[in-house]
Amino acid sequence: xxxxxxxxxxxxxxxxxxxxxxxxxxxxxxxxxxxxxxxxxxxxxxxxxxxxxxxxxxxxxxxxxxxxxxxxxxxxxxxxxxxxxxxxxxxxxxxxxxxxxxxxxxxxxxxxxxxxxxxxxxx
Numbered sequence: 001x002x003x004x005x006x007x008x009x010x011x012x013x014x015x016x017x018x019x020x021x022x023x024x025x026x027x028x029x030x031x032x033x034x035x036x037x038x039x040x041x042x043x044x045x046x047x048x049x050x051x052x053x054x055x056x057x058x059x060x061x062x063x064x065x066x067x068x069x070x071x072x073x074x075x076x077x078x079x080x081x082x083x084x085x086x087x088x089x090x091x092x093x094x095x096x097x098x099x100x101x102x103x104x105x106x107x108x109x110x111x112x113x114x115x116x117x118x119x120x121x122x123x
Contacts, residue, residue: 004114022096024077034079035103038092050103
């Protein structure tokens with residue numbers, strides 16, 4: 001069974017930067033697509049970014065394009081979400097997701113999920 005663990009996050013002022021990391025552990029056979037979603041209070045879970053497990057392809061949600069990037073970490077089965085020019089509307093709990101298929105906007109809630117990590121952007 002795959003475990004997903006997020007780290008990073010915290011409190012930052014608007015315009016600042018934060019870095020989230022996600023690592024898989026457990027029985028990680030094969031390749032996994034990895035991505036990030038977020039959920040703000042009273043709102044639905046929103047796709048943020050993802051990376052293919054089989055190519056260098058990356059995908060970004062419209063609300064974060066030009067500000068966030070996603071990349072593989074140095075360790076196997078890790079992914080980094082680098083967030084720049086953060087806005088108060090980026091405040092949410094961020095969840096890492098791992099699947100054996102592509103992770104795209106509207107692709108459902110399958111795969112393995114982390115417990116989530118809080119990101120708060122003050123104005």
